[in-house]
Amino acid sequence: MKPPPFHYARPDDLGEAVRLLAADEDAKALAGGQSLLPMMNFRLARPSVLVDIARLPELSGLRREDDVLVIGAGVPQRTAETAQLVRETCPLLGLALRHVGHHQIRSRGTVGGSLAHADPAAELGAAAVALDAEVVVTGTSGRRTVPAADLFVAPFQTSLSAEEVLTEVRLPIRDVRCGFAEIGTRSGDFAIAGVAAVLHLADGEVTEARLVGLGIGGTVQRLPKAEAELRGHALEDGVIDAAARAAADATSPPDDLRADPRTRRAALRSAVQRALKQVSNA
Structure with a gap:
């Protein structure tokens, strides 16, 4: 080819x-x-x-600015995955990156490139939305900031204009618990379905929940009904199962060569259970 x-x-x-x-x-x-x-x-x-744009100095670097983790768009995924700063400030990112292709892919692929590609089955897109991240883009009109939730508009399409370059990713550093899981045919394959989970707990109960599914539609998407099943409850098996069922029942996944909607719903339900178990066992 x-x-x-x-x-x-x-x-x-x-x-x-x-x-x-x-x-x-x-x-x-x-x-x-x-x-x-x-x-x-x-x-x-x-x-x-x-x-x-791979070698542009403006797209390099990984640093902390107060309560924000800043990652240059050109930083290789493997670099972010193994960075001590990422593990300490934003562990969900590392959890998600482990599922991106294979080691060789992550060594060449970049953090910003994955987000700009806008694959609806991409792990980094789900993690960015779950973490309430922002991306900084530069174009002929200057710089602007776009919430990750507003970045993805359709399969492989973003809200950026053609001449804009995604230059950095900004991730809030917060005291939260996180989990990530996906179901695929083989390790390294595109996910049939997956989820990024970010939860805040107080006195043993979930006070805030952000669950973002991948591989279940035209873009990565929040799972509000599953989130509602979690808020105000302890993260016990029954609550986890209810959230997983709510996530699966509320989605309308695509039917394609890799999986039919029933399979994707089952995969999403399993992924939500696994990600929330990670949180509860942390």
């Missing part, structure tokens, strides 16, 4: 990258390339120009 013809550009800075993207509506930013290049090989994507 070979991609269709394209031009290649490697800008020296972020400003030049934005100008190159703005100059051609069919141009596409290239970071790790772990999702874009296979799509090009299958002729599912046909960019006229690849603008290589």
Whole structure:
């Protein structure tokens, strides 16, 4: 398999990258390339120009700013997965990243690239929404901040304009418990269904719950009925089972070659149970 013809550009800075993207509506930013290049090989994507942003200094770095973990969009997923700072401040991110493809994929794929790709079965998208993250993007009109919940609009589509580059991810650092689980045919495959869970407990009861499912629709999505089953209760087996049933019953997953809706609902129910068990056993 070979991609269709394209031009290649490697800008020296972020400003030049934005100008190159703005100059051609069919141009596409290239970071790790772990999702874009296979799509090009299958002729599912046909960019006229690849603008290589992988080595831009503005997209690097991983740091803490007060109560926010800031990750440059160009940081490799494996780097974020193994970083001590991530484990200490945002453990859900590490839990989610373990499920992204294989070691080789995570070594090349970037944090920002996964979010910008907007795969509805992507682990990082679910984690970002569950953590109430924000992304910073830069375009011809300057910088702006977009809540992760507003980033994903359709399969492989975001709310960013064509010339905007996702430059960093900002994750609030909070005293919460988290869990992540997904069900797939094999380790490293795309998930049939999965969930990222973020809970706050006080006096043994759930006071806040954010559950975000993946692989169950056109985008990653909150599971409000399951969240409601948790709030105000101790995280016991009966409550966990009720939340898992509510999550499965309230979803309308797609029917495709990998799984039918019934299978996806069953997978989501199991994933919610597993993720909440992680939280209760923490």
